[in-house]
Amino acid sequence: MPSHRVLAVLRGEKEKILALTFDGGSDDGYEAMVAASLGVDLSAQTAATPWLAATVRFAWRTRLMSSAAVDARIRLRQRAEQQAVAVFAKNLTHLLLAAPAGARTTLGLDPGFRTGVKVAVVDPTGKVLDTCAIYPHQPQRQWDLAKATLAALVARHGVELIAVGNGTASRETDTLAAELISDIRAVGAPVPTKAMVSEAGASVYSASAYAAHELPELDVTLRGAVSIARRLQDPLA
DSSP: OOHHHHHHHHHHHHTTSOOOOOOOSOHHHHHHHHHHHHTOOTTOOSTTHHHHHHHHHHIIIIIIHHHHHHHHHHHHHHHHHHHHHHHHHHHHHHHHTSOOOOSOOEEEEEOOSTTOEEEEEEOTTSOEEEEEEEOOSTTTOOHHHHHHHHHHHHHHHTOOEEEEESSTTHHHHHHHHHHHHHHHHHTTOOOOEEEEEOOTTHHHHHTSHHHHHHOTTSOHHHHHHHHHHHHHHOTTO
16 A cells, blocks of 8 residues: 555544454464464374464464554554655655746735635845735636736736746636736737746745744735745745
């Protein structure tokens, strides 16, 4: 089983949704191994053979089988956790070593449905130039108004990059950005480049004391858009 599935099963057992047991097959082979290790000949026709056979069976079923199951469970969890950590480490390495877009004016979009898409424009040094919220998706569906608002920001600040967070409503927001770029190209204005950006940790940063000290005038949700814009400029920032 792959590591994520093992951890899911163990989590289900912990939540008392699943029952997990280990079945090694027929006991005969294991009992024969126990007898051989103790030098007991179960085929011998002696008065002690039934008692010895019962002792071997007892040793396996009530002692060794349970400890083997515990050992197997421990090894299974350890292997799954090691593999999971390795996968996370690999993903994080790719994330942190992503090529920075560089010092360019960037528009960050923190997608959302009901609460809207939070927008922030930062200059090449990461300084916040402008912020707002738009509502292109359900239930408001202010698609054209949202596009016009973004177009005005792009023109006003000379935006070169558009960073779209990859969270909820990211695909829909990416479509909005693509239409915006198409409209800008149609009028012959300088066209910004869009990119999907990982939102991992953006909400943690937004609610942190560091963000509150750095951007005290901004709402927590708008700080997330600032973070998304900056991490396209430099993922290690």
